[in-house]
Amino acid sequence: GVDTLMRIPPSVLKRHNKRDDIWMALYGKVYNVTAYMPYHPGGEKELMRVAGRDGTKLFAATHGWVNAEFMLDNCMVGFMVPEPEPDS
């Protein structure tokens, strides 16, 4: 449900950049794509290019017509948020 979704800044997204723990942001939503890796028609190497990062631009450039929001619905972990300001 929506209360289990996280607010994820870039520094947290970045920690999930490994083959066996890979998150990516698409259109403001963050997905854990670890389980999807072997099924990506474009291969695992392409997904690794955006591991722990915002993949929106590359995704849109390669296959803007693919409905990733629908395909990855079960893999959604949260929403991108800006990096919090350090305490002063």
Ligand code: HEM
């Ligand atoms: C192909 C899904 C992320 C690169 C495909 C196809 C799907 C898909 C369904 C087949 C499209 C078709 O044949 O019409 C996804 C999903 C993604 C994702 C759900 C998000 C997790 C990416 C990213 C890149 C990428 C970030 C680039 C860095 C490619 C390439 C192909 C492809 C190059 C073409 C492979 C070929 O036709 O030989 N992807 N993709 N994908 N994808 Fe992705």
